[in-house]
Amino acid sequence: MNNIKLTVSHAPFWHDGDSLFQMNLNIMIATLPVVIFAIIQFGAPAFGVLSLSLSSAMIWELIMNLVSKKRISIGDLNSAVIGLLFGMMLPATSPWWLIVTGTFVAVVLGKMIFGGIGSNPFNPTLVGMAFLMLSWKVFFDFDAAYVNYDFDFTALAPLAALKLQGAAAVTDLFPLGDLIMGRQVGAIGATFGLGLIIGGIYLILRGYIRWEISVSFILGIIVTAYCFKLANPEIYAGPMIHLFSGYTLMGAFFLATEHSSSPANRIPMFIYGFCAALMIILMRNIGVYADGTVLAILLLNLVNPLIDTIRPKTLGKGGNNA
Amino acid sequence: MIKRSFFTLTQPRLNYDLVEPDPKEPTSIPIPTDLILLLNEPIDSTKDTLIKKGNKVEKGEKLYLYADSTEYTISPVAGTISSLDVYSDNLGNRSTSLVIKSNQAQSDSITYDLKETIASADEYLRTLPGAPPLERLASDDNEINTLVITCGDTDLLSTTNQYVALKFLNDIKKGVQVLKTITTATKVYVTVPENSPLQGGLEPLQVFKTSMAYPSNLPAMVLKNHLNLVLPAGKTPEDMGVCFIAAEAVVSLAKAYQTKSAGFEKIVTIIDKQGNQHRAKATIGTPLRNIFNAFSIQVSEQDRIIIGGPMKGFATFTLEHPVQPDMDMVMIQDREDIPEISDTPCINCGKCLQTCPVNIPVNILVRYLEAAQYEEAADKYDLEACIECGLCAYVCTARIPIFQYIQLGKHELFKLRADA
Numbered sequence: 001m002n003n004i005k006l007t008v009s010h011a012p013f014w015h016d017g018d019s020l021f022q023m024n025l026n027i028m029i030a031t032l033p034v035v036i037f038a039i040i041q042f043g044a045p046a047f048g049v050l051s052l053s054l055s056s057a058m059i060w061e062l063i064m065n066l067v068s069k070k071r072i073s074i075g076d077l078n079s080a081v082i083g084l085l086f087g088m089m090l091p092a093t094s095p096w097w098l099i100v101t102g103t104f105v106a107v108v109l110g111k112m113i114f115g116g117i118g119s120n121p122f123n124p125t126l127v128g129m130a131f132l133m134l135s136w137k138v139f140f141d142f143d144a145a146y147v148n149y150d151f152d153f154t155a156l157a158p159l160a161a162l163k164l165q166g167a168a169a170v171t172d173l174f175p176l177g178d179l180i181m182g183r184q185v186g187a188i189g190a191t192f193g194l195g196l197i198i199g200g201i202y203l204i205l206r207g208y209i210r211w212e213i214s215v216s217f218i219l220g221i222i223v224t225a226y227c228f229k230l231a232n233p234e235i236y237a238g239p240m241i242h243l244f245s246g247y248t249l250m251g252a253f254f255l256a257t258e259h260s261s262s263p264a265n266r267i268p269m270f271i272y273g274f275c276a277a278l279m280i281i282l283m284r285n286i287g288v289y290a291d292g293t294v295l296a297i298l299l300l301n302l303v304n305p306l307i308d309t310i311r312p313k314t315l316g317k318g319g320n321n322a
Numbered sequence: 323m324i325k326r327s328f329f330t331l332t333q334p335r336l337n338y339d340l341v342e343p344d345p346k347e348p349t350s351i352p353i354p355t356d357l358i359l360l361l362n363e364p365i366d367s368t369k370d371t372l373i374k375k376g377n378k379v380e381k382g383e384k385l386y387l388y389a390d391s392t393e394y395t396i397s398p399v400a401g402t403i404s405s406l407d408v409y410s411d412n413l414g415n416r417s418t419s420l421v422i423k424s425n426q427a428q429s430d431s432i433t434y435d436l437k438e439t440i441a442s443a444d445e446y447l448r449t450l451p452g453a454p455p456l457e458r459l460a461s462d463d464n465e466i467n468t469l470v471i472t473c474g475d476t477d478l479l480s481t482t483n484q485y486v487a488l489k490f491l492n493d494i495k496k497g498v499q500v501l502k503t504i505t506t507a508t509k510v511y512v513t514v515p516e517n518s519p520l521q522g523g524l525e526p527l528q529v530f531k532t533s534m535a536y537p538s539n540l541p542a543m544v545l546k547n548h549l550n551l552v553l554p555a556g557k558t559p560e561d562m563g564v565c566f567i568a569a570e571a572v573v574s575l576a577k578a579y580q581t582k583s584a585g586f587e588k589i590v591t592i593i594d595k596q597g598n599q600h601r602a603k604a605t606i607g608t609p610l611r612n613i614f615n616a617f618s619i620q621v622s623e624q625d626r627i628i629i630g631g632p633m634k635g636f637a638t639f640t641l642e643h644p645v646q647p648d649m650d651m652v653m654i655q656d657r658e659d660i661p662e663i664s665d666t667p668c669i670n671c672g673k674c675l676q677t678c679p680v681n682i683p684v685n686i687l688v689r690y691l692e693a694a695q696y697e698e699a700a701d702k703y704d705l706e707a708c709i710e711c712g713l714c715a716y717v718c719t720a721r722i723p724i725f726q727y728i729q730l731g732k733h734e735l736f737k738l739r740a741d742a
Contacts, residue, residue, distance in 0.1 A: 004621065004622065004623050004641070005623055005624065006621075006624070006625060006626060006627055006637070006638070006639055006640070006641075007624050007625065007626040007637065007657065007660055008412070008626070008637045008638070008639045009626070009637055009660075009663070009723075010412070010636075010637075010723055010725065010726035010729070011628075011630075011631075011632075011633060011634055011635055011636060011637075011712050011715075011725055011726075012632060012633045012634070012712035012713075012715050012716045012725055013626065013628050013632045013633075013635065013637070013653075013655060013660075013661075014324065014632045014633065014661065014716055015661035015663075015715075015716060015718075015721065016324070016325060016326040016716055016717050017325040017326050017661070018326050018673075018717070018718075018719050019662075019719065019721060020666060020669065020719060020720060020721075022719075023671075023719055073666075076666070115667065116667070117666060117667065117669060117720075118666065118667035118668050118669040118670065118720065119667055205329045206328070206329065207326075207329075207673075210672060259669045259670045259671045259672070260669050260670045262670075263672075264670050264671070264672030264675050264685050265672070265675060265683075311675075311681070311683055312681040313681065314555070314680055314681050314682050314683075314704040314707045315542075315546065315552060315553075315679075315680035315681060315707060316542070316552055316553050316554050316555045316557075316680060316704075316707040317555055317704050317707055
């Protein structure tokens with residue numbers, strides 16, 4: 001009798017074929033329109049920043065894997081996504097040490113010390129970003145960063161200008177078409193609004209990010225900014241400037257939607273997205289920061305476990321303690 | 323294997339397979355020389371077994387392991403017992419496997435003194451093809467007032483029950499009459515898949531049309547969608563007075579009452595490596611090897627043999643696994659097609675929450691289960707409400723074996739409570 005060895009494992013014996021590698025690869029594909037546009041607009045320095053950021057993030061994870069004697073996990077591309085998004089949030093002229101330090105904080109302090117993928121309470125990219133913004137504020141002055149560039153559009157960072165001069169003075173400088181088509185000064189991956197929207201819609205249709213967060217986030221920006229504008233149109237700009245400048249659209253499609261730091265139930269997703277957007281506009285209009293996206297999303301990451309307890313009642317569960 | 327579609331804005335939709343409108347006769351598998359029977363009672367080395375190596379058995383003879391046993395099996399052939407061994411399933415439950423050498427002579431089955439009571443049916447007919455839940459019906463624990471005859475199959479790809487229902491419609495009606503006489507049930511319903519070729523002909527029974535989308539045929543979903551009953555966490559449908567019986571069981575019950583003897587021919591849906599469907603008629607106890615040989619299906623090293631279905635079934639470790647009364651389908655998966663699983667932690671993507679038919683917070687539950695916190699998992703995160711459809715593990719991006727964790731959790735919880 002030929003006794004062959006069979007594979008024995010547990011049901012279900014099928015899988016829909018999705019994997020972390022697929023998911024992260026698709027997120028990277030979704031950034032392509034913006035990345036290609038940025039390299040055309042800002043040239044080789046942008047390419048350098050993105051490459052160094054992506055590779056250093058992966059190397060930091062590899063080092064942490066080796067130090068902690070764990071299975072090498074960079075193959076799931078999670079660090080690559082963190083690095084890529086990190087690079088997209090920097091000005092094209094960032095020095096190399098800034099990038100390497102930032103990805104260290106993002107990957108090591110933001111993700112690996114909590115136990116790696118899935119265990120991070122905060123979006124790792126934003127942890128790294130917040131660290132840099134508080135430590136080396138001067139490198140995030142986009143007006144200074146692009147002083148040697150010669151643009152054929154208003155070479156003025158919209159949000160900083162808004163903060164300094166008020167809405168009435170700057171609204172005409174930034175026509176909506178320019179903002180959407182990336183004719184503005186800003187971080188590498190945050191200027192091309194149309195590209196970000198295309199990437200975001202791609203991810204939503206593929207099911208890799210949750211539309212509830214993105215939609216409520218954008219809705220939150222529009223509603224809150226509109227309310228401020230109604231209160232005082234001289235100082236506060238309208239929703240469109242806020243939506244298409246700074247990190248807003250990156251936040252809506254790539255940052256707020258990071259899985260482990262955002263809610264997974266439907267109602268909490270709406271609350272999370274809307275409140276993050278509300279905080280952004282509050283920070284921009286009342287706070288001291290020109291762009292509050294980073295800190296606003298981090299703040300909502302903090303309350304995420306609390307709001308994610310609002311969940312539908314399980315079928316068959318007694319009582320109303322859902 | 324059904325893969326994720328390119329655009330997946332909504333949850334996945336896995337559809338049940340339908341039986342072809344005019345199915346041809348299933349391939350008959352000849353009775354093998356060695357049949358294997360599983361007896362749901364472990365061997366106790368301190369006691370003397372009634373069944374001994376070399377004993378002669380008749381076709382239809384009831385076999386008990388010990389004089390005081392309540393569990394029995396019935397020999398499907400006349401022959402000699404050639405060995406007695408321990409068999410343990412994938413949760414470590416131990417039972418006994420008997421090998422019977424068939425003497426190949428055609429012989430008639432023993433006839434029983436079948437009375438029209440549930441106790442009498444339970445005494446002789448527990449191992450009928452389709453596995454009628456007679457033991458449950460005969461027990462005094464719960465009064466069963468509703469019977470649901472399922473003419474659909476619970477797992478994907480299987481069409482066994484649909485085939486039997488389509489072919490033996492009259493026997494189903496007779497079987498229902500038998501059930502009405504022998505049980506206390508007052509209401510009898512039939513579930514039929516909505517696009518099934520079986521349309522009409524079941525009157526005056528009330529028919530529920532079940533959706534084609536998995537898991538609509540699972541008992542908890544039938545209760546919810548058609549009887550407006552919510553299955554409380556940790557309870558079985560029988561606790562609520564509802565008993566589910568497969569169409570095949572009803573048919574074999576009708577035949578058994580007609581002939582006063584037990585039937586042993588089980589219909590099995592076979593899915594080969596290419597995903598093609600075959601249908602076989604095999605005697606209970608036939609090793610799977612014989613069935614694969616009959617369809618010239620080559621089984622090689624590290625392939626996976628799945629019994630029961632791709633979502634809820636179990637994998638066997640041996641080609642000698644016998645056909646059992648409740649084995650509706652067997653599929654074989656090539657080693658290249660076996661999806662990888664991983665030990666990556668949950669990334670909280672929420673796909674399991676979207677797909678769970680009973681709204682269990684799977685993303686939190688799995689964290690507790692990974693940490694072996696079974697009691698918290700049951701108290702706070704509804705471990706026991708799981709209806710075991712397997713969809714969470716099917717969609718999991720991190721490829722966590724969630725369903726395995728859930729079953730392990732339930733098993734451990736049961737042990738914890740038994741010890742307490």
